[in-house]
Amino acid sequence: MTQPVTLPLWAFILIVLFAAVTFASHFLFPSVRWYFRRRAEKLIAQLNTRLERPIEPFKLARRYDMIQRLLYDPDITQAIVDHAREHDVPENVAFEKARHYAREIVPSFSATAYFTFGMRIAKWLSRMLYRVRLGSFDRDALQSLDKDATVIFVMNHRSNMDYVLVTYLVSRASALSYAVGEWARVWPLSGVIRMMGAYFIRRRSRTILYRRVLARYVQMSTDAGVTQAMFPEGGLSLTGEVGKPKLGLLNYIVDSYKAGGRDVIFVPVALNYDQVLEDRFLIKAGKGGNRRFRPPAWTVVSSVAMYFWLRITGQFKGFGTASVAFGSPLYLSSFPMKSDLAQEVGHELMGRIRAVVPVLAAPLVARAITVEGATSVAAIEVSVAGMLDALKEKRMPLPKRNVHAIVDETLARFSLRELIVRDEDEVRVIGDGIDVLDYYANSIKHHFPQDTNLLAHSSLA
Numbered sequence: 335m336t337q338p339v340t341l342p343l344w345a346f347i348l349i350v351l352f353a354a355v356t357f358a359s360h361f362l363f364p365s366v367r368w369y370f371r372r373r374a375e376k377l378i379a380q381l382n383t384r385l386e387r388p389i390e391p392f393k394l395a396r397r398y399d400m401i402q403r404l405l406y407d408p409d410i411t412q413a414i415v416d417h418a419r420e421h422d423v424p425e426n427v428a429f430e431k432a433r434h435y436a437r438e439i440v441p442s443f444s445a446t447a448y449f450t451f452g453m454r455i456a457k458w459l460s461r462m463l464y465r466v467r468l469g470s471f472d473r474d475a476l477q478s479l480d481k482d483a484t485v486i487f488v489m490n491h492r493s494n495m496d497y498v499l500v501t502y503l504v505s506r507a508s509a510l511s512y513a514v515g516e517w518a519r520v521w522p523l524s525g526v527i528r529m530m531g532a533y534f535i536r537r538r539s540r541t542i543l544y545r546r547v548l549a550r551y552v553q554m555s556t557d558a559g560v561t562q563a564m565f566p567e568g569g570l571s572l573t574g575e576v577g578k579p580k581l582g583l584l585n586y587i588v589d590s591y592k593a594g595g596r597d598v599i600f601v602p603v604a605l606n607y608d609q610v611l612e613d614r615f616l617i618k619a620g621k622g623g624n625r626r627f628r629p630p631a632w633t634v635v636s637s638v639a640m641y642f643w644l645r646i647t648g649q650f651k652g653f654g655t656a657s658v659a660f661g662s663p664l665y666l667s668s669f670p671m672k673s674d675l676a677q678e679v680g681h682e683l684m685g686r687i688r689a690v691v692p693v694l695a696a697p698l699v700a701r702a703i704t705v706e707g708a709t710s711v712a713a714i715e716v717s718v719a720g721m722l723d724a725l726k727e728k729r730m731p732l733p734k735r736n737v738h739a740i741v742d743e744t745l746a747r748f749s750l751r752e753l754i755v756r757d758e759d760e761v762r763v764i765g766d767g768i769d770v771l772d773y774y775a776n777s778i779k780h781h782f783p784q785d786t787n788l789l790a791h792s793s794l795a
Contacts, residue, residue, distance in 0.1 A: 397442040404436045404551055405429070413546040420542075428543070435547040441511070443531040448509050456502040459495075463611075464652060466499070469604070469659030469692040469731045476601065479663060483597040484559045486587070488683050490576045490603075490691070491565040492777070493610045495656070497532075500563060500603065503658055508561040513552075513583060515569065535583075537568055552583060553590035556598060563603075566680055570612070572620030574776035576604075576688050579680035588676040591666055600679070602661030602686040606777055608654025608696040609747065617769050654747060657692035659731070688780050693725055695733050699744040701775035701782075703754075703763065710759045715741050725781060 341349075404410060410432060418428040460466050479485060487510065489496060497512060504510055512532040535548060555562065568580035591598055610616070644650035664682060669675055702708045702717035719737045726732070733740055745761065748754045753767035763771065 397440055400440045401433070401436045404440065404547065404554070405433060407550055407554075409550050410547060413543055417543040432543060432547055435544050436551075439533050439535070439548055439551050441531050441533045443509070443511075448531060453501070456498045460499050460502045460656065463495070464499075464607070464654065464656035466502070467655055467657040467692070467731075468503070469657045470690040471660050472662070475663060476660065479599055479601075480597055482559065483599045483665075484556050485561050485599050485601060486556075487561075487563040487601045487603050488687065489563065489565055490605060490687050491567050491570050492574075492605050492607060493570065493612060495607075495611060496565070496605055499605065499656055499658060504563075510563045511555060511560050512563050513565070537582075549586040549589075552586040556587050556590060557596065559596060566683060570616055572616050574773040576684060576691060576777075576780065579684050581676045581680050584680050585676045588666070588679060593667070593671060598666040600664040600666070600683055602664070602683055602690065604659045604661065604687045604691040605657070606692040606694050606697065607656050608694050608744070609751075610773075611653070613770060613773055614766070617766075617773055621769075651747075654696060654744075655694050655733075657694060657731075659690040659692050661686040661690045690730075691778060691781070693730060693732055693778050693781065695735075695740045695744045696747070697774045697778045698722070698733075699741055699748070700771040700773075701778065703761065704768065704771045704775050705779070705782075709761055711741065711745065711756075711761060712759060714745070714761065721782070728781070730781070 414425060414428045414432050417423075417431065418425045421428070485508070487500065487504065489500065497514075501510060509531055513535050514532045515535065515537055533551065536544065539545065564583050566579035566581075566584060567577040568582070571577055587598060641650065664679070664686065666679065669679060672678075698718050698721055699714060701721065702714045706717045708714040708717045715737050718741055722732055722737070735743075745754065745756060748767070748771075749756055751770075752765060753763065753770050755762045755764050
């Protein structure tokens with residue numbers, strides 16, 4: 335027992351490694367996990383005292399546990415059986431398919447990630463690119479919302495900056511759970527987005543099993559009171575207008591609602607920009623009839639490099655104003671239960687969003703040129719002044735600068751982007767300028783339903 339044992343060095347190293355792994359997995363890691371979990375629980379408890387709507391336990395559940403809970407839900411179990419019969423495959427194959435969908439959908443929310451670097455990055459990025467302005471906002475109405483109800487922010491979709499902007503503005507009230515399209519399912523973006531509490535959806539998937547897994551997850555989140563955010567248009571606006579609602583997610587929410595149970599409150603949110611970062615890609619996609627508009631990698635890299643160069647040299651003037659407005663909340667309990675409830679709710683929500691779309695400088699000037707036919711700086715100023723006077727009657731938040739400053743700054747930006755040419759007082763649209771100006775004018779055209787003075791685009795060329 336006391337005699338020495340001689341071992342090759344490689345065998346000794348292996349023994350030490352196995353011993354270290356065993357010690358870590360049985361003694362060290364559980365203690366470390368317990369320590370960090372306790373710290374996370376304290377952090378969340380402190381956060382919940384400051385948030386208007388505390389983080390729900392459902393959102394804090396481990397991702398593995400949530401996936402298991404979803405897979406063994408009776409509705410999903412039946413969906414797996416139905417899928418196996420329909421496609422003539424074993425049930426264990428259908429189960430693995432459902433597991434794949436569940437792993438794809440279920441997020442892994444991290445309060446630390448959301449409220450530390452997530453919130454700070456959103457704030458930094460928003461302020462770095464835009465002058466952020468709050469439009470219509472009834473603080474009393476929003477603060478008086480039922481604390482036990484599920485609140486869902488419903489937004490028009492103008493830009494991928496929408497996620498960043500709304501996260502920044504709402505983060506003091508609650509942590510949002512977003513439905514994010516397939517564009518973001520790339521490493522490492524997908525992991526960061528999951529940590530922020532977002533879940534991925536395949537907007538074009540026709541697989542019944544996938545839709546039932548997604549529907550059940552959305553319903554479980556809603557039933558648990560998770561604060562959510564959704565874009566009912568189902569994608570970015572290709573024309574600048576507020577589009578019609580697609581009822582997929584809305585149907586899932588309405589179908590699970592039970593009269594007398596936890597209420598669902600929809601808060602309309604309208605966004606508008608002086609400059610949408612992806613505007614030309616969106617316009618091109620709209621003309622081509624193809625919603626797949628991922629820009630080439632070289633274009634993205636060169637744009638980012640140019641941005642940093644302008645920043646370093648002090649030439650970057652920003653992309654103008656980005657504004658967010660909140661409409662009147664809509665209670666699901668206020669609607670009578672009927673078969674077309676989702677369609678009625680969707681129609682009402684889009685109407686409330688349109689009513690509060692912020693009116694900014696770029697859409698006003700673009701409309702003066704493309705709709706009212708102004709071809710000189712003086713005519714544009716007269717047109718913009720007339721539009722502002724008409725909008726004052728609607729008690730809408732409007733740009734606070736004087737008309738001359740609004741027009742001068744906006745025309746300078748249009749000229750820099752090679753949308754127009756200024757020759758002393760004359761303004762002439764060039765290149766793809768008419769399409770881009772139309773895009774911005776469309777964002778506020780619903781505020782002027784009475785106008786009939788439309789000029790043919792060909793006269794502006």
